[in-house]
Amino acid sequence: MHSKELLLEAFDRLPGLVGQVLDGLDEEQLQLRPAGQGNSIAWLVWHMGRVEDAQVASASGLEQVWKAEGFVTRFGLPLADSDTGYGHSSQQVDAVRAPRELLREYYLAVHRQTARVLEGIGDSDLDRVVDRRWDPPVTLGVRLVSILGDCLQHGGQAAYAKGLLAASDSNGA
Template identity: 50%
Template sequence: MADDTDALRVLLLDAFGRIRELVESTTDGLSPEVATYRPDPDANTVAWLVWHLTRVQDSHLSELAGRPQVWTEQGFADRFELPFSRGATGYGQSPEEVGAVTVPAAELRAYHAAVDAVTTDFLRDVTAADLGRIVDEDWDPPVTMSARLVSVLGDCLQHLGQAAYLRGLAEGD
């Protein structure tokens, strides 16, 4: 069983590490104009997508790890100065709220790096028993930790693809 746990741990660390790498490449050299580009007034922006995927990872992993969110614990909520609830993660936000995320790329990258560090620390100690633990009984079937982690991975990767596409549109690539 230890070998299985080690393999699962390596897989999860690799997957979340790829998200970190994609956030870095998506935000590297990202200008404010491109970060806030919208092909339509109701569209998301690169800045909002990176903020949102990081908030989702932060909120879900902090819940799984039983620890405070990096967003508040490390002062990113204060640094970002967004005009909505400190608990907001982006779900159900209006186009106006999406447009309010005008944070510099370096801050987006710093927030994600801090969330990634906490995620990595948590995943280094995760066990097979942890992965099978029910973390949300409001669904049928109930959600296990492994299902929640896969959900976060899928959400992050989907939003990173959207962000990369938007960046390409804005830069004319």
């Protein structure tokens, strides 16, 4: 297996995770915050898409799907167009509201761009430095692994939050 195939296999698991999390939830459930202060499922899925979108686009010299395909306008969030969710306050987390299908559509569009980027890389591309602000500088390979790790973490958090909803429903809460 080549590196590209391994990365595609790993990133191809994310849309299914997003779909499993979003399926069956209404807009109220998407906005619920575990313990009243955790990140909502809507925020987690949106952030997952924004992180992947912004970082893959930057590393590849592409425009973000968020702007290129008009999602920034369709979401209409009271946030800066470049906002990805890093360092959000509680109020900013609450501000991320979107219907399930828009969240799914955005993530799938981001995934398509990521897959196109991954299809076009070779093993030697993974050594290309994409961010010199770190010591050592970050290569494309390291950045892709970082993106994947972040997305898996947030997808898992969203799945856990959905499980909490199901547990509270079964307890009559």
